[in-house]
Amino acid sequence: MNVTRGFTGRPRVLPHSPKGVGGAPITGLPPGQYDAGDDWPVLSAEVTPDLTPAEWTFRIDGLVEEPRTWTWKQAHELPGSVYAGDIHCVTSWSKFGVRFGGVSLDAFLDVVRPHGSGTHAVAYSHTGYTTNLPLADLTGGRAWIAWEYDGEPLAAEHGGPARLLVPHLYFWKSAKWIAGLRILDHDEPGFWEQNGYHARGNPWEEQRYSGD
Amino acid sequence: MTESFTPPTRFAVPGRIAVSESTATLWQTATITEIRRETPHAATFRLAVPRWAGHLPGQHLMLRLTADDGYVAQRHYSIASAPDDSGHIELTLDHVAGGEVSGWFHTVAKPGDEVEVRGPLSGFFAWPGDRPALLIGAGSGVVPLMSMVRHHRVRGLDVPLRLLVSARGPEELIYAREYGAETTPVFTRSAPRGEPVGRIAAAHVAPLLAEQPSGGWEAYVCGSNGFAEHASRLLVAAGQPVDRIRIERFG
Numbered sequence: 478m479n480v481t482r483g484f485t486g487r488p489r490v491l492p493h494s495p496k497g498v499g500g501a502p503i504t505g506l507p508p509g510q511y512d513a514g515d516d517w518p519v520l521s522a523e524v525t526p527d528l529t530p531a532e533w534t535f536r537i538d539g540l541v542e543e544p545r546t547w548t549w550k551q552a553h554e555l556p557g558s559v560y561a562g563d564i565h566c567v568t569s570w571s572k573f574g575v576r577f578g579g580v581s582l583d584a585f586l587d588v589v590r591p592h593g594s595g596t597h598a599v600a601y602s603h604t605g606y607t608t609n610l611p612l613a614d615l616t617g618g619r620a621w622i623a624w625e626y627d628g629e630p631l632a633a634e635h636g637g638p639a640r641l642l643v644p645h646l647y648f649w650k651s652a653k654w655i656a657g658l659r660i661l662d663h664d665e666p667g668f669w670e671q672n673g674y675h676a677r678g679n680p681w682e683e684q685r686y687s688g689d
Numbered sequence: 690m691t692e693s694f695t696p697p698t699r700f701a702v703p704g705r706i707a708v709s710e711s712t713a714t715l716w717q718t719a720t721i722t723e724i725r726r727e728t729p730h731a732a733t734f735r736l737a738v739p740r741w742a743g744h745l746p747g748q749h750l751m752l753r754l755t756a757d758d759g760y761v762a763q764r765h766y767s768i769a770s771a772p773d774d775s776g777h778i779e780l781t782l783d784h785v786a787g788g789e790v791s792g793w794f795h796t797v798a799k800p801g802d803e804v805e806v807r808g809p810l811s812g813f814f815a816w817p818g819d820r821p822a823l824l825i826g827a828g829s830g831v832v833p834l835m836s837m838v839r840h841h842r843v844r845g846l847d848v849p850l851r852l853l854v855s856a857r858g859p860e861e862l863i864y865a866r867e868y869g870a871e872t873t874p875v876f877t878r879s880a881p882r883g884e885p886v887g888r889i890a891a892a893h894v895a896p897l898l899a900e901q902p903s904g905g906w907e908a909y910v911c912g913s914n915g916f917a918e919h920a921s922r923l924l925v926a927a928g929q930p931v932d933r934i935r936i937e938r939f940g
Binding site for chain 1: 711713714718751753754755756757759760761762763764765789793797802803804805807810811812813814914918921922924925931932934935936937938
């Protein structure tokens, strides 16, 4: 440990409470993260698109039984689901006790039925941004298509009208302006992953950069 | 199914360089060798990093400070200096209100102190000095852009380069004495006598796009999210292709 002379840092953050909003566990700060408090920094690398709900679509294809495209209205006919918990950005801020509304990705995947050979997905945005994820990180109630934040429509700069939400991984995996998932039988690096970021991005193992 | 997948969309700005896995994961000791005040709120910290692998203008690093109880604070900072083989790099940091890391740099740090860095990181905002570059920054968002301007100058590059930099006033303009004919400063709160006060506007961007070289500009935008939204929208409205705009937002 290389102690920095005279550095004390912020008051230490302990887990807020055993349970957060909606009963989701709040488990404190992953290593190397700080509590952003009320801030929610925006870090997208591209121009924020002008995308209306009427223009938004979400598609799942690749290694699935029935490729399918949902419109905004069709996606909203699926059963609603809420994520209440924390989010973690690779730039080292975390945000406690956030609340997103949308639909569990399981509800979409149940319709298209991925083949047994499907192991990974590339999530892509209406802007062309991409990010890769193991299919196992997108199933089992751990991923959402989210269009509400704190009960309000998700702001464009935060990925509205709708974004992917995979809160147990660093937030670059939660693609803004989500347009689709392509199910693959192999892992294929996305935008940041081609720029040196980690293939999986688990904040609890501090998988920030390729090689971590 | 092994062919690579490209989504059917318009933004697909590729990274400019590959990033070395070994340098990105290795924490190195960096020793402060010099501190220079730039403005009332910003100072430049020169760091000796003997095994620094080199960087390209626009890249950043991760810096960490460690308290004696093991508490660690990490932040990403853009590199201000041009690439060279001096074994030193420079960072220019704003003193952020309540910032535990920038606060330490501005109130505690002195030459001889050691911190830790890993990098350089990310190939997306890098500028190798190859394509004509239109740089737009505000406040400390000018830092990675200044690395590009310095690189352009040190290497005597012929490729066109323009910098539009926004600051609250002349006293807040970082690197004010270093700018040359490539730079247009814009002041949002107070300006020297006879100069206008206001945000970067279409009237600043239009002439730059009108004089764009054949093949167009590669645009690099850096600053707060509010500034990045504003500047990138001005660029799009002026005709700059969306897939030729690279944005780095501070937050």
